[in-house]
Amino acid sequence: MTQAPLPPANLQFDLAREEFVQIAAMLRQETGISLANSKMDLVQGRLARRLRALGLGNFAQYLEIVTDPEAADERRQMVNALTTNLTGFFREAHHFDYLGDTILPEIARTRPAGSSRLRIWSAGCSSGEEPYSIAMTVCAKLPDWQCWDARVLATDIDTNMVATGRAGQYEASRAGTVPESYRKRFLLRLDSGTVQVAEVLRDLVAFRQLNLLGAWPMRGRFNVIFCRNVVIYFDKPTQRTLFDRFADILAPGGWLIVGHSETLFRLSDRFEALGRTIYRKTA
Template sequence: MTGRSSERGRSAVPAAAAPGEVAITREDFARIVARVHDASGIKLGENKRDLVYGRLRRRLRALGLASFAAYCDRLDGPDGADERVHLVNAITTNLTGFFREAHHFEYLATELLPGLPRAGRRLRVWSAGCSSGEEPYSIAMTMASAMPDLAEWDARVLATDIDTEMVAQAAAGIYPADRVAAVPEALRRAHVQRLDGDRAGMAPRLRSLIAFRALNLLGPWPMRGPFDVIFCRNVVIYFDKPTQRALFDRFAGLLAPGGHLFIGHSESLFRVSDRFAHLGRTIYRKLR
């Protein structure tokens, strides 16, 4: 244990550190929670203390810091902007998979894409919170399967995430071979390449449909849209209600008239936004 907390009279959070490890104090945790919220909009409760400790302990080791107080000082120091990127990367949870919540992709393939107006042949889809890329690649596979004339369209998928490391991994398009088992066999044959070392890679023609970018949803959005479809699934559960309202209002502003929004299974727009009609199973259509 470091003696820093006793030197400053700081109250240590119990059960946060094993023998030989540093402690995270209540003051440290509060400072980190505030910096995470400022940087990403993510609101961390006391129940996330162990998660914060475990993930940031690795950052302390990498930086050679002896305490969480020193880490907090670094976040607030002249190099704090760079470290806040690492902070957000460490804290964000990246639970995803190919064709997760499969009913969304079924609706996309059978209802939404076939009904697109052929005039202009323009299609824009945004995967907001793309994590390691399984979602946008699932979207692109669905588009390729449901639209035999896709090559004749001006079709693009924008995939963004606040975690820069996840964006880089997603852009590479390489995964353990067992992770692509959730991809339907016909799509796997068409769009997934077996690589050496039990790895699988997304086919170049699939990757060419997707642009990967690092983006903080609470910051400026450089894209102008309009988007026909936005996927933002299992992201807003980490935001408070005012942040959710503002975010869904921005989504509505960037969607084309009648555009669709897909959210996560534990999320809802009830009493959050009146700009969408609920179509069922966390699928929404823009009203205004």
């Protein structure tokens, strides 16, 4: 059987309004992300790559595929294409300063006798720069961290981003925001113009695919949760539910760190604001 020729690389795919509405509804059901009507061009551009890869001629054909109950793999590809993955090492650097200068010393000072457990969750870790920034901070700022039972959990809904983070290789230009002392200690420059994250960090960080709206299989509580520039894509009821779940899984007095444009105001009464999008669990 002769395979149908792929469409020309420059073929433009027109996304009808009703097709956008259907795709937006699917994305919200799968991830909780709400797409405004202004995102129609973004959806058209990102999913056009999937249509070309599949040899399709229009979005109607694509919807036939992703609405098939047996098409879980392509729905995952759709989610990967439509989720935003803007990140960087030590982005919003004050959060890492606070982690290293305030949170970790307090945890070390007040830990129960015989306890050395430290758990930090990077929820919505994208390609991994955030959890590796957390891990660098732990290694540099927590005295005798090697003697601790310390782990950083890094989760994202995008399977491609999880794989990138787990590999721990990045273009060298992306390392410019890493403090110089950390670059020398934790990043190995490769001949290919990339940097490799040190093995000690890759051992400290565990990458997992996770949908924040689904079940959370983690056992035990976290001391700190980073969930930055993620909930901004959810509606208010979903944000309220998510913040409540974060409070449930945080240890007493644990910290929640959110993005620069996010707030818990009128969404949760279980945290106190410490300033600069840093919150502490109170209930």
